[in-house]
Amino acid sequence: MAFLPLLLLVPALLSFLFxxxxxxxxxxxxxxxxxxxxxxxxxGAPQHRADPAPSYExxxxxxxxxxxxxxxxxxxLIVLFILQHSxxxxxxxxxxxxxxLGVLQRSFxxxxxxxxxxxxxxxxxxxxxxxxxxxxxxxxWVTWIPLICxxxxxxxxxxxxxxxxxxxxxxxxxxKQVYYHCLGMGDPLAVKSSRAVRLxxxxxxxxxxxxxxxxxxxxxxxxxxxxLALLFTAYLTYAHSLDQQDYLYLRAQLDKKFQVxxxxxxxxxxxxAQNGPSTYKEN
Numbered sequence: 001m002a003f004l005p006l007l008l009l010v011p012a013l014l015s016f017l018f019x020x021x022x023x024x025x026x027x028x029x030x031x032x033x034x035x036x037x038x039x040x041x042x043x044g045a046p047q048h049r050a051d052p053a054p055s056y057e058x059x060x061x062x063x064x065x066x067x068x069x070x071x072x073x074x075x076x077l078i079v080l081f082i083l084q085h086s087x088x089x090x091x092x093x094x095x096x097x098x099x100x101l102g103v104l105q106r107s108f109x110x111x112x113x114x115x116x117x118x119x120x121x122x123x124x125x126x127x128x129x130x131x132x133x134x135x136x137x138x139x140x141w142v143t144w145i146p147l148i149c150x151x152x153x154x155x156x157x158x159x160x161x162x163x164x165x166x167x168x169x170x171x172x173x174x175x176k177q178v179y180y181h182c183l184g185m186g187d188p189l190a191v192k193s194s195r196a197v198r199l200x201x202x203x204x205x206x207x208x209x210x211x212x213x214x215x216x217x218x219x220x221x222x223x224x225x226x227x228l229a230l231l232f233t234a235y236l237t238y239a240h241s242l243d244q245q246d247y248l249y250l251r252a253q254l255d256k257k258f259q260v261x262x263x264x265x266x267x268x269x270x271x272x273a274q275n276g277p278s279t280y281k282e283n
Contacts, residue, residue, distance in 0.1 A: 009175075009182065012173075015111040015174060016175055023114075025121055029121045035149055035218070061223070069125075073125045074125055075227065077120040077124060078231045080119065081113075081119075085116065086239075089109070103177045104178065106171075106173075106177050107175070126224050133221040134220070135221075136219040137220055141219075152213060164207075171188050212233060215233060
């Protein structure tokens with residue numbers, strides 16, 4: 001019956017596939033929808049006025065049910081995600097889920113996070129008739145501002161994917177824990193240094209600045225986007241607790257990876273220098 005532990009890989013892989021699909025959907029929700037989807041109905045005209053009318057407009061917004069109801073729904077969805085993502089990361093809940101699920105604890109946490117994100121994205125209510133804080137869909141910004149935002153979003157997602165790979169994607173998704181268990185190797189964190197474990201306890205969100213850029217760098221900031229950006233900025237700022245020792249450890253790890261990459265590049269260059277002439281002569 002030695003194959004029975006391998007069955008634990010099935011729910012871990014299913015959780016990974018569901019989370020991966022949620023990540024792809026998150027790109028659409030955070031970036032593509034804000035950059036390419038039709039702007040709100042009330043965002044068409046520029047907001048350049050000399051009279052104080054906009055202040056009365058904003059006060060009227062706070063009493064408009066067609067605007068308040070979607071915003072309240074969106075607040076509830078964000079609060080649901082934050083509660084799930086934070087409460088399930090507490091030590092008490094982690095001990096309880098570990099006692100019930102064993103090595104599948106991390107996979108279960110990731111699955112619940114992806115599920116909360118799916119609920120947020122599926123039931124998010126855009127504010128169609130409300131005013132906007134800024135709108136670049138007017139001349140002369142209609143071309144350049146969306147293009148600049150697209151380039152910044154593209155770079156931010158590349159940085160996020162790179163950081164996730166550096167931080168051991170398989171372990172973040174819970175697959176490595178199950179794999180180590182099947183091989184009888186114990187917990188992957190047990191073989192990591194104390195500085196790495198300390199960093200993981202502080203680094204709840206390794207892509208803090210990149211997510212802030214994705215949230216705020218948009219051509220048109222509608223009310224629901226403002227709500228999303230404000231609440232997630234506050235949450236990410238509260239959960240970001242790195243100190244100087246963590247930054248020094250991160251710098252050392254990045255330098256080490258760069259040195260490994262440089263040695264591989266140098267070895268590859270030497271190999272080409274040695275084999276290139278002989279290969280040329282044979283041809």
